Amino acid sequence: MFQKWKDRVTVTDIVMWMIGGTLLLMCLWGSVSTIRAGLYTKSHWIDFVIFGLAQGSIYSLIATGYTMVYGVLKMINFAHGEVFMSGPFTGYFVATAMWRSDFLDNHPIIAIIAIFAVAMLISTMIAYLVEKIAYRPLRGAPRLIPLITAIGASFFLQYLFRGLYGSGINAYPDVKVLEGFWMILGIRVLKIQAIVIVAAILMMIVLYGFIMSTKVGKAIRAVSEDKEAAALMGIDVDAMISTTFVIGGMAAGAAGVLYALMYKQVHFFMGFIPGLKAFTAAVLGGIGNIPGAMLGGVFLGLIESVAPALFLDGLGIIAPYQLKDAIAFTMLVMILIFRPTGILGERLATKKA
Amino acid sequence: MTKAQSLWNHGVKIGAIGGVSVLVICLIGMVESFGKRFIIAGYLPMGVTIALIISMFAAFIAAKKTPIPEKSIQFANAVMSGFVTSGLLAIFVIIGRSIKLRVVFVEASPVLYNILTGGISGAGGIFILLFAGLLCGAFSGLLIVLTDLPRKLIINAIATVFALGLLQELILPILNSWDLGVTNYLAGLFYTLNGLTPIGAILAVIIFCILYLLWHANQNTIKTKYSNLPKATQKKTKYFGLLILAIILIFLPQFLGLFLSEVLTIVGLYVLLGLGLNIVVGYAGLLDLGYVAFFAIGSYVVALLTSPQIFDIGLNFWQALPIAVICGILAGVMLGIPVLKMRGDYLAIATLGFGEIIRILVLSDFLKPWLGGAQGIGSIPNPNFMGFLMVKPQHIYYLILAGCILVVFISLRLKNSRLGRAWMAMREDEDVAQAMGINLVATKLLAFATGAGFSALSGAIFASKIGSVYPHSFNVFISINVVCIVIIGGIGSLPGIVVGAAALMGLPELLREFADYRMFVYGVALVIMMLLRPEGLLPEVRHKIELHDETETGTQTAAQP
Structure with missing residues (x-):
């Protein structure tokens, strides 16, 4: 028994477990001392959780795009963060135009639907074009090549939009209806956060239903299972891959508007970090797995908003919120090391080997 | 009818792609900001050159992709592509002059429209734009129709002039730093403060063509001569080359400012x-x-x-x-x-x-x-x-x-x-x-x-x-x-x-x-x-x-x- 273990466990494994254990202990130690010191009250924590849920549900929507593309093409669509940026950046002009003519405050629902429509249209178009121009000619090329193309496409899109719309930070107009807060079960919730959470959940239900119960959704799932077999069954594989990008683009565009409404600003670089985070969320949930991506997004959002206060404050680290991105990326690396299949993913482990 | 349509398809499609590409580089401001730098002083700003090269390239591809390898059809397709490219730009200019696009696209300024139309307002400018597109297409069409040697010669000559203009900031200071009679004369002959002189550009083309033709004629004899040399001599030549490279690298900063x-x-x-x-x-x-x-x-x-x-x-x-x-x-x-x-x-x-x-x-x-x-x-x-x-x-x-x-x-x-x-x-x-x-x-x-x-x-x-x-x-x-x-x-x-x-x-x-x-x-x-x-x-x-x-x-x- 011991001999068997000795064969299997290498030095690098031990090093990895030591690093992981240290990080875990640090987190535990930090949490205990934060709670003991009582730096935050109960309402603080509730605020953190709600903010985390809102943030996380946006990540979830973006992550579904990553995960679906990974499912059908087995590649990371690096440009997805830019697909996310393109929609709300274009929607900004619609929003300001309507805000100037007071349409935004008089008919807020129609106006917001219009912003969503424009943003989703642009994001969808960009996602479709990226697939068609940059990825389709490279089917069957060595793995490194489409990845490099994706990086190129990502920076091309960033600087295209920077050139088209300018490099400044544009402030989204305030929508009066979305300001203020509601009392839900005795908890004060900012209206915008509640709406973001509800809207994201609704969209995810629609998306999940589409993938699970329509014919197109079934075809997409078949393509992600086995391209050749799907083609033999009479499924147009290229069309399904395009459809996947279109759906991912729509979700990303919607997520982008929610993001813009919450943070009230758009700029050309806004897609980069959320894109990376959403990828983290997709990996967290098990890449290729749609419910996993949704769960992973919410989980990541929660960790990001709670962890700096909970883990780091107790360790005596000043300004822990500066480190929230570092926490997310550390988590990404840790997941990739210890459980590359993610929380829900089992399928891929056998496939990759 | 359908066959004729499919013949034109490539010209229209690739021309449209070229048009969109030129439009993109216009809208992100490349044409305008490169407009202040000249390839040939007073005549050819770099921004316009980039736009021209893109539309020529599109026309070239359109002609090359024509299904029937018949020269006249290829030529016509190239012209078509150039026309579509400039047509898209013309529509953009007309729209841009009547609606204020600048609210959304920060770079869509009147200066840009003036560059595109050659500085002439109204319908005349649009005609100039369309005419330029046709010229680009016709030029690429000619390139396709020509045989291999002149085609290569023309393309490389254009590339040389472009490179000389592009690298002005590199070449001019080096020439000036020596401050000899010859270099000063050369600098004055080829360059103004901003771009090549027209005479310089023509001279560069002529010199390049002569060199290229010489190389083309003697290419094979030189290569066989080199490979016929004994191994030891070949090695020596290589070391000699490395030595020269080393000397250049060591003394390089002395020439540069x-x-x-x-x-x-x-x-x-x-x-x-x-x-x-x-x-x-x-x-x-x-x-x-x-x-x-x-x-x-x-x-x-x-x-x-x-x-x-x-x-x-x-x-x-x-x-x-x-x-x-x-x-x-x-x-x-x-x-x-x-x-x-x-x-x-x-x-x-x-x-x-x-x-x-x-x-x-x-x-x-x-x-x-x-x-x-x-x-x-x-x-x-x-x-x-x-x-x-x-x-x-x-x-x-x-x-x-x-x-x-x-x-x-x-x-x-x-x-x-x-x-x-x-x-x-x-x-x-x-x-x-x-x-x-x-x-x-x-x-x-x-x-x-x-x-x-x-x-x-x-x-x-x-x-x-x-x-x-x-x-x-x-x-x-x-x-x-x-x-x-x-x-x-x-x-x-x-x-x-x-x-x-x-x-x-x-x-x-x-x-x-x-x-x-x-x-x-x-x-x-x-x-x-x-x-x-x-x-x-x-x-x-x-x-x-x-x-x-x-x-x-x-x-x-x-x-x-």
């Missing part, structure tokens, strides 16, 4: 970085997007050890340099261990995450007492070589040159060593490499460590050159730039990296207007490169064979039932 030397040092630092990443990406096939982390580590170690600001250790540069490199190597191993099991895209994202983690940590207030936070660390002393203080870029250049020679030597020796072959085996197929008895853990870690060491060396020189380090200098763009250099130059090829660094880092420094469009052009270049020439500009022989071999076997297996 302060500014060009500065550009040269920047290029040199990127050559160092590129050579390091080449080991990781090029030899071992591990796409590392967090490469800037090691650059930062090298810089910060030197800063902490030599600057009096934070710890006041007071080492000099030469004592700090090996420590920085060793720290870089250690960091390479430490960051390498966690990602050992990852491949391809996972590895790319994980290393990208590492790079960001390091930057965020350095930037944070938490580590400020030790690393200086956002203010960074200043007053790093200049390197002191045997009592000689290296202050000017010309002096730093020699430091970088020494570093480059060292790194090139190590890279060359490693490439054909046992380790180098192990890396390349791993790049081709990890599983097979392991089955052949290659220790993947050691091989991968050595790749990361070597690459990180080179990067740290570059970072150390960077810190002492600039004299201060800030976390903002170490963002993800540095990593992406270096990846671009390696990929565009040619994965795994050393001359490719030097050329890539010179083109991608040197040109933007020479053309200041270009700075805003740098990442845009890199992105386009990466995508186009991967689509058309994945092996890079100056490919490494083995990698090229690998890439093309793989596609061939791929199609073969796909063709089999």
Whole structure:
């Protein structure tokens, strides 16, 4: 028994477990001392959780795009963060135009639907074009090549939009209806956060239903299972891959508007970090797995908003919120090391080997 | 009818693509901001040249893709494509003049419309635009109709004039710096302060044509003569060439002014970085997007050890340099261990995450007492070589040159060593490499460590050159730039990296207007490169064979039932 273990466990494994254990202990130690010191009250924590849920549900929507593309093409669509940026950046002009003519405050629902429509249209178009121009000619090329193309496409899109719309930070107009807060079960919730959470959940239900119960959704799932077999069954594989990008683009565009409404600003670089985070969320949930991506997004959002206060404050680290991105990326690396299949993913482990 | 339609399809479609491309570069402001710089003084601004070249290229492709290889139809298709391109632009100008597009597109200014219409308002300008498109199409059509030799001659002559105009900032100061009668005369003959003189352009074309024809006529005899020489003489010629190169490299900063030397040092630092990443990406096939982390580590170690600001250790540069490199190597191993099991895209994202983690940590207030936070660390002393203080870029250049020679030597020796072959085996197929008895853990870690060491060396020189380090200098763009250099130059090829660094880092420094469009052009270049020439500009022989071999076997297996 011991001999068997000795064969299997290498030095690098031990090093990895030591690093992981240290990080875990640090987190535990930090949490205990934060709670003991009582730096935050109960309402603080509730605020953190709600903010985390809102943030996380946006990540979830973006992550579904990553995960679906990974499912059908087995590649990371690096440009997805830019697909996310393109929609709300274009929607900004619609929003300001309507805000100037007071349409935004008089008919807020129609106006917001219009912003969503424009943003989703642009994001969808960009996602479709990226697939068609940059990825389709490279089917069957060595793995490194489409990845490099994706990086190129990502920076091309960033600087295209920077050139088209300018490099400044544009402030989204305030929508009066979305300001203020509601009392839900005795908890004060900012209206915008509640709406973001509800809207994201609704969209995810629609998306999940589409993938699970329509014919197109079934075809997409078949393509992600086995391209050749799907083609033999009479499924147009290229069309399904395009459809996947279109759906991912729509979700990303919607997520982008929610993001813009919450943070009230758009700029050309806004897609980069959320894109990376959403990828983290997709990996967290098990890449290729749609419910996993949704769960992973919410989980990541929660960790990001709670962890700096909970883990780091107790360790005596000043300004822990500066480190929230570092926490997310550390988590990404840790997941990739210890459980590359993610929380829900089992399928891929056998496939990759 | 349908057949006729399908004949025109290519012209219209590719012309439309060309039109959209030109429209994009107009809308992001490239045409306008390059409009102030002239290729031929007074006649041809660079922005317009770029637009013309794109539409000619589109027309050329349209003609080439015509299904029936009949000259008249090809010519007609080229003209059609040029017309569609200019037609799209004309529609844009008409719309732009009647609606204020500037609310959305910041660069859609009246100046742009004037450039597009040749400065003439109203319908006349639109006609000029359309006419220019037709001319472009007709020109490309002529190129297609011509035979091989004149076509090559014309294309290369145009490229020469373009390059001469583009590199004015490089050539003119060198000519002026000698201050001899001949060079001054040449400078005056060819260049104005902004662009070539018309006479200069014509002269350049004539000289180029003569040289090209001479070379074309004698190409074969020279080549056979060279290969007929005995082996020893061939070797001697090669060494002689290397000697000349060495002399040029050693005396280069003497010819260049302060500014060009500065550009040269920047290029040199990127050559160092590129050579390091080449080991990781090029030899071992591990796409590392967090490469800037090691650059930062090298810089910060030197800063902490030599600057009096934070710890006041007071080492000099030469004592700090090996420590920085060793720290870089250690960091390479430490960051390498966690990602050992990852491949391809996972590895790319994980290393990208590492790079960001390091930057965020350095930037944070938490580590400020030790690393200086956002203010960074200043007053790093200049390197002191045997009592000689290296202050000017010309002096730093020699430091970088020494570093480059060292790194090139190590890279060359490693490439054909046992380790180098192990890396390349791993790049081709990890599983097979392991089955052949290659220790993947050691091989991968050595790749990361070597690459990180080179990067740290570059970072150390960077810190002492600039004299201060800030976390903002170490963002993800540095990593992406270096990846671009390696990929565009040619994965795994050393001359490719030097050329890539010179083109991608040197040109933007020479053309200041270009700075805003740098990442845009890199992105386009990466995508186009991967689509058309994945092996890079100056490919490494083995990698090229690998890439093309793989596609061939791929199609073969796909063709089999």
